[in-house]
Amino acid sequence: MRQSSPIDASLRPWAERIEALARSAGLDFFDVVFEMVEPSQVNALAAYGGFPVRYPSWRFGMEYERMEKGRQWGLSKIYELVINTDPTYAYLVRSNSMMEQKLVMAHVFGHADFFKHNAWFKPTDRGMLDRMAHHGSRIRRFVDAYGQDTVDQFLDQAISLDNLIDPFLPARELARSADGLRPQGEVPRERSFSSLESHRGGGFNLPSYDVLGHLAENAPLEPWQREVLRIVRAEAYYFVPQRMTKIMNEGWASFWHSRMLTHGLLDTGEIVDFADCHSGATAAVPGQLNPYKLGIELFRYAEEKGMDLFKLRQVHNDTSFIDALVDEEFAERCSLFVYDRNPKSGALEVAERGWVEVKRRLLQGLSWGGTPRIELMDDDYEGRGELLLKHQFEGRELDLSEAGEVLKNLARLWRRPVHLLTTEREESRLVTSDGAEVSAASAGEIESSEAA
Amino acid sequence: MFRIERDRARFREIVRGRLRRDLRSFLSSSELLGRRGEETVSIPVTQIETPRFKYGDNSEGGVGQGPGEAGEPLEADESQGDAAGGAGEQEGHHILEVDVDLAELADMLGEELELPNIEPRGDRMLTSNGGSYSGIRRVGPKSLRHFRRTYRQALKRTIASGEWDPRRPSVIPTAEDERIRCVKEQPKPESSAVVFHIMDVSGSMGREQKEIVRIKAFWIDTWLRKQYDNLEVVYVVHDAVAKIVDQETFFHLRESGGTKISSAYDTCLSEILERYRPEEWNIYPFHYSDGDNWSARDTERCIAVLRDEILPRVNQFCYGQVKSAYGSGQFKKDLDAALPDEEGLVTWAVEDRDGIPDAIRAFLGKGR
Numbered sequence: 026m027r028q029s030s031p032i033d034a035s036l037r038p039w040a041e042r043i044e045a046l047a048r049s050a051g052l053d054f055f056d057v058v059f060e061m062v063e064p065s066q067v068n069a070l071a072a073y074g075g076f077p078v079r080y081p082s083w084r085f086g087m088e089y090e091r092m093e094k095g096r097q098w099g100l101s102k103i104y105e106l107v108i109n110t111d112p113t114y115a116y117l118v119r120s121n122s123m124m125e126q127k128l129v130m131a132h133v134f135g136h137a138d139f140f141k142h143n144a145w146f147k148p149t150d151r152g153m154l155d156r157m158a159h160h161g162s163r164i165r166r167f168v169d170a171y172g173q174d175t176v177d178q179f180l181d182q183a184i185s186l187d188n189l190i191d192p193f194l195p196a197r198e199l200a201r202s203a204d205g206l207r208p209q210g211e212v213p214r215e216r217s218f219s220s221l222e223s224h225r226g227g228g229f230n231l232p233s234y235d236v237l238g239h240l241a242e243n244a245p246l247e248p249w250q251r252e253v254l255r256i257v258r259a260e261a262y263y264f265v266p267q268r269m270t271k272i273m274n275e276g277w278a279s280f281w282h283s284r285m286l287t288h289g290l291l292d293t294g295e296i297v298d299f300a301d302c303h304s305g306a307t308a309a310v311p312g313q314l315n316p317y318k319l320g321i322e323l324f325r326y327a328e329e330k331g332m333d334l335f336k337l338r339q340v341h342n343d344t345s346f347i348d349a350l351v352d353e354e355f356a357e358r359c360s361l362f363v364y365d366r367n368p369k370s371g372a373l374e375v376a377e378r379g380w381v382e383v384k385r386r387l388l389q390g391l392s393w394g395g396t397p398r399i400e401l402m403d404d405d406y407e408g409r410g411e412l413l414l415k416h417q418f419e420g421r422e423l424d425l426s427e428a429g430e431v432l433k434n435l436a437r438l439w440r441r442p443v444h445l446l447t448t449e450r451e452e453s454r455l456v457t458s459d460g461a462e463v464s465a466a467s468a469g470e471i472e473s474s475e476a477a
Numbered sequence: 478m479f480r481i482e483r484d485r486a487r488f489r490e491i492v493r494g495r496l497r498r499d500l501r502s503f504l505s506s507s508e509l510l511g512r513r514g515e516e517t518v519s520i521p522v523t524q525i526e527t528p529r530f531k532y533g534d535n536s537e538g539g540v541g542q543g544p545g546e547a548g549e550p551l552e553a554d555e556s557q558g559d560a561a562g563g564a565g566e567q568e569g570h571h572i573l574e575v576d577v578d579l580a581e582l583a584d585m586l587g588e589e590l591e592l593p594n595i596e597p598r599g600d601r602m603l604t605s606n607g608g609s610y611s612g613i614r615r616v617g618p619k620s621l622r623h624f625r626r627t628y629r630q631a632l633k634r635t636i637a638s639g640e641w642d643p644r645r646p647s648v649i650p651t652a653e654d655e656r657i658r659c660v661k662e663q664p665k666p667e668s669s670a671v672v673f674h675i676m677d678v679s680g681s682m683g684r685e686q687k688e689i690v691r692i693k694a695f696w697i698d699t700w701l702r703k704q705y706d707n708l709e710v711v712y713v714v715h716d717a718v719a720k721i722v723d724q725e726t727f728f729h730l731r732e733s734g735g736t737k738i739s740s741a742y743d744t745c746l747s748e749i750l751e752r753y754r755p756e757e758w759n760i761y762p763f764h765y766s767d768g769d770n771w772s773a774r775d776t777e778r779c780i781a782v783l784r785d786e787i788l789p790r791v792n793q794f795c796y797g798q799v800k801s802a803y804g805s806g807q808f809k810k811d812l813d814a815a816l817p818d819e820e821g822l823v824t825w826a827v828e829d830r831d832g833i834p835d836a837i838r839a840f841l842g843k844g845r
Contacts (some may be wrong), residue, residue, distance in 0.1 A: 069481035077480065083491050084527070086484030173487075185527045250497050309542040318542065364551055365538035375545040376538065387540045397530050416530075425532035431528050 026466035027118060032104035036117075036126055039290075043127065046285050047134035052336060054137035056112035056152070059130065067103045067118050068092040074264065075108035076127050076157040080164035080256070082180060094320030105129040109140040109267070112149035112403055124295040125351060126300060131285040143273070144340050145266040148195035153263055160256045167249045176253070182434040187261040191234035192269055195262055224287065236401045236414065243404065256437075268394040269342040276320015277338050283321070309360075322359050324461050343391045350388065354378035361387075378380050397423055399445070412439055416447035423447050424462045428456060436460035485561045492522050492575045496582075500589045504837070505830040507688055507715035511531030512574070518582055518699075521573035539647065583703035586696060591839060593844030595704045595759075595792075604666065610658045647794035670705040670759040670792075672698065672726065675713040679736040681803035689799050689830060690765040696837050706760065706775050713749060715741035717771065721748070728732050737771045738764075738808065746786050760791040762771050763840070767804025768826075776808060780815045788821050795840045798826040 072089035093103035455468035631650035712727035
């Protein structure tokens with residue numbers, strides 16, 4: 026099954042040198058294991074989110090198809106893939122040049138340090154490779170027992186709900202176990218998340234953002250469906266810190282690869298290629314926000330201000346990091362601007378450059394991992410056993426047609442109608458689905474009844 | 478990687494399933510038209526994405542980086558889907574396309590509309606120009622020498638002539654030992670067909686009417702291409718005069734003026750007589766019009782040409798009348814009245830796009 030191979034002999038001395046350099050710079054990481062793969066294999070790995078052992082799904086096949094098209098048309102290229110495990114596996118693509126391999130290895134040590142030390146990654150399961158393999162074999166068994174189509178259909182429903190989780194839950198659980206607030210008799214475990222997954226039955230306080238958790242425990246499901254839901258939820262929680270720290274993580278890794286490579290790791294002949302490759306990765310595309318670029322600028326700015334970079338990378342996620350660092354000087358230096366669609370011309374236009382608005386919009390775009398905040402308010406709405414969800418409106422509307430489809434899936438799992446309270450054109454709306462149809466109504470009465 | 482190939486195959490299977498399920502809607506939409514390659518059609522698969530709660534239209538703006546004063550439009554506007562909300566946290570609007578074989582698409586069409594396969598007229602054995610290098614002869618270019626056969630021949634000769642010495646085994650081919658590969662021609666049954674798409678482009682044929690013609694032509698070509706190894710398509714447009722045009726022109730031309738259908742039938746006939754002789758070709762003329770003709774006399778002439786010259790030479794002649802705001806629809810009535818018993822003539826009137834599947838079935842359902 027494994028088609029990757031150990032690192033080439035020509036690269037090994039470099040890997041050791043870069044590792045030593047990274048350690049002397051103060052980076053600290055689990056053991057890093059480099060593997061060599063072909064370009065199409067790295068796409069396959071990326072399609073599986075870095076885990077070739079994952080459960081079978083057409084969705085990964087679709088992702089692979091997309092990436093392979095991108096590669097064949099020369100639109101996109103993956104240089105490296107590193108996964109958050111202990112030891113930390115990093116895949117290097119065989120077609121990289123020597124200079125690129127050095128850059129990528131230095132970059133990988135940055136990520137590896139970040140995985141080990143950033144607070145949001147603390148609760149993640151470092152043995153995820155084994156757990157994913159376990160999930161894979163469970164789902165394969167379900168496929169054998171119930172048929173591919175049945176399992177796929179249920180997985181499709183479950184995955185459409187996989188962002189209905191509370192990104193802050195694992196960290197809270199971890200903090201609670203560290204404070205010794207866990208019930209007596211239970212040994213506090215370092216990986217609180219594994220206990221979170223094995224958590225059975227009830228105990229859910231509403232309202233909660235962990236909608237998926239509530240469903241996994243309380244929805245009327247077959248045992249295998251319940252397990253599929255738990256698997257989807259566990260994997261969603263595993264990946265959520267990556268979404269919450271994308272800018273920091275990429276910024277940190279880029280900051281260190283650039284520092285290390287310009288301190289003696291390059292031949293004179295490689296300098297120009299490095300500059301080209303590095304500036305390509307951290308280029309500011311007009312009108313877009315490149316996480317590599319913004320991240321590295323933030324860390325450089327912090328260094329200039331004399332802040333403790335290692336502390337910053339430990340305690341922050343993207344939102345809090347930007348909140349702590351972005352000010353007038355930074356916004357101006359990085360030429361940040363706010364853009365909006367001009368309602369008249371229909372084109373996207375630069376709206377303004379005021380740093381306060383820039384910062385507000387940056388934070389708004391990143392909060393809650395960039396997804397809408399949907400809270401489960403009630404699981405016995407009006408005494409009918411129906412679900413009531415609420416979209417915490419912060420100025421950005423939901424895509425309602427898509428939301429309707431999600432509600433259908435939700436209603437099918439819950440086997441009762443579900444309702445979503447949201448805001449559309451400054452009016453409160455109640456969107457309802459019974460699993461087959463979706464309807465929307467003005468929700469004035471509900472708000473008033475809540476007030477009463 | 479073995480597993481990903483399985484997931485990819487599963488994904489493609491699902492895409493085909495969707496295509497099969499939604500074929501009806503594709504039949505009356507122009508979505509696939511621009512997507513045909515030589516062998517495949519690329520199917521856009523936006524509808525297969527998993528629905529999730531996400532932000533909608535009023536949240537398109539975001540934060541960007543770069544030059545530009547307030548009010549300046551962003552460059553690379555179309556890529557903004559990805560950048561919305563900053564940092565590319567949201568999934569962008571990727572459009573993925575999956576290639577489906579034309580033959581497979583034709584199969585789906587056949588299944589959906591219950592089309593019978595076509596029995597080509599007569600058994601013609603045509604020698605294809607290709608063939609393979611499977612023959613052997615004694616002369617020819619050295620670059621095509623069959624090494625093993627040459628040395629085997631040389632070995633046989635050496636042994637037979639008693640020159641073979643096991644202690645000093647050497648074999649030296651002479652000129653007679655040379656064995657050279659050559660092309661072996663194989664007669665192969667080949668069925669060829671020609672489709673004439675004849676369209677009225679007079680002033681009364683509007684944009685929508687042409688679009689309907691275009692969609693029909695696409696599906697008819699797809700089906701016939703599957704039935705015949707070799708399909709040629711001739712595009713003819715006519716108003717008061719007819720001319721042969723290329724595909725691009727056929728679909729985009731907008732003429733105005735009168736309509737003389739006989740001019741088109743004459744052109745079609747002369748093509749058949751000169752280039753596509755019925756002994757070698759299966760012939761399918763399709764004529765699309767809104768049913769207005771210049772004069773009753775010209776219609777009479779059309780009927781005569783059709784009955785006496787064209788119909789005896791073709792597999793089937795199809796007349797598709799597209800309803801337009803200005804057309805009278807008289808031509809179909811005239812054809813039906815004049816040639817009620819012609820087996821090889823199919824006439825069909827289409828009101829709008831929804832009528833396309835029925836029209837295709839009417840044209841191709843006879844299996845001729």
